[in-house]
Amino acid sequence: MKLPAVFERYRAEIDRTLKSVLAKRRLPLYDMMRYHFGWLDEKGNTLPNSAGKAVRPTLCLLACEAVGGDYSQALPAAAAIELVHNFSLIHDDIQDDDRERRHRPTVWSLWGKPQAINAGTAMRVLADLTLPLLSKNGASLEKQLRVQYLIDDATLRLVEGQYLDISYESQFEIKVPDYLRMIEGKTAALIACALEVGALVGTDDEGMIHSFRDIGHNLGLAFQIRDDILGIWGNEAETGKPLGSDISRRKKTLPIVYALEQAGNRLRQELVNIYRRGVVTDGDLATVLRILEEVDARNQAQKMVEQYCRQALQSISKLALVPSARRDLEEVINFLAERSF
């Protein structure tokens, strides 16, 4: 499975914009960010490629093009959104005690948690400091302020989602609607923001802008549920995450929430007992996988992924979009529904 070509199209410009935000910032604090983005190794040597797929900025620029805008105008907003996403990854790794991401040691595992908190927070502020470039690129002050508001609001919802995600770890009465509320914040809010902001920079058509927000919302839910599937059944070499890592971290991902709802009393209790214990052994992992299989959790989760993607594709089919960008968007959505990494 390959990344669609559109991810390659914007990549160099996204990276250039991100690098320009960090240019002239000399404190080692900023090298922690450069390391996180995959531009530097642990010793500060330059690396050729960036880490991550840059899903959110790509969606942002694609939305801008799809509504007939000039994507280069949206680059500062796309970069800001990628900074918000990556700030949340740095803090998320601290909160979850994760030592590896994208096959590399996490920022906190190299520099310690106190300094990693600083790196994440500073990265979030850099997102805001990138936005004045929007009006320098020709956007009105009103639009710049609106983009700022959308990004702030999405960040707040993202942190709320993180809050719920962590608080669910010690709760066992979580139902699918609770789960959806959590991922709406944790994941869908920023993806919806990426598409809305891209459309906003590209057009004044409020109906169109609103539709892109909805598309992003559905796509975001699909994206996270697919992520949950990969977090349990994904290939470690492809995902960069250890097999069953979400189970070891006792996360209430969709397959688990579904199993807690659907499993009979005995299996449900078995699952709860494993999740209640501090450490998840290989044997526990096998038990959880067996319970998930019995309730058909993987297929049910994938059905939800496809349902949300279908809704996004239907919304797109009703809009008057630039044809080539429409095809790219459709390709990206289909990729995200089936992705293995």
Next chain:
Amino acid sequence: MKLPAVFERYRAEIDRTLKSVLAKRRLPLYDMMRYHFGWLDEKGNTLPNSAGKAVRPTLCLLACEAVGGDYSQALPAAAAIELVHNFSLIHDDIQDDDRERRHRPTVWSLWGKPQAINAGTAMRVLADLTLPLLSKNGASLEKQLRVQYLIDDATLRLVEGQYLDISYESQFEIKVPDYLRMIEGKTAALIACALEVGALVGTDDEGMIHSFRDIGHNLGLAFQIRDDILGIWGNEAETGKPLGSDISRRKKTLPIVYALEQAGNRLRQELVNIYRRGVVTDGDLATVLRILEEVDARNQAQKMVEQYCRQALQSISKLALVPSARRDLEEVINFLAERSF
């Protein structure tokens, strides 16, 4: 020693503005913030007063009045600055492993570090979300964007200062200029921002706005050095911090940096040895206090406080300000130079 009356004058309106920012936010995440501000106890019961002196928002509103502005226009900015300050306290307590602040358990010690990171980050975002009220209160979009930029820039410098503060813990060649660079970020940047933003909301006179930034810079340096003195010799009942707490945390505060520079080889080595050990005993604490006394560190630090305050007062004396506000400003500066809490 009493808080000058001007701190009382704005207090109710600052609190009302802060509370309105948090109104209708129902997630328990926001109760963590209400607890931090002293509006709720650990169980969620309402408390009558707020925690903290609200130095920064008070300075912001006073600057606005001093240049002839209407302070109520600056309330959203003052609240945003107080939110930035308090986000940094929540994260700072996590980073320094501090279990108490203002005679109460810190947020992380009650809710755990992962959720306290979320509370701090969300509080920082709320600061941004408060700023659109500026243009609703009559400020131009240009001014609102400029305030946003100043607050973002100050936050970034604050985090840079935090980065240096933590990185200095393991360094012993820190000189006074290194120390000043650290507190310029950690403390002076946000106090300078408070005064500059207050003046900016109140006037279009660029010279005046610039002067208030300078005044805030000097006042911020004085404020932090006075804080360092209280962190070693302060009265626990008044400061809310255990005696010698900055020494136990092995912080490179001004008296220590001064002693590292001024002490002879033997005393210097004794100091370094104590700071290198993981745990500081009561005996170590007594040794450090003796070394500080030998180099006259407390008096030297207080001289610096007074020098920076004098510079701030001199700048104020040269400006054409509203007389009553000028007197209040002078009173606040003199209080901050001598404060015991």
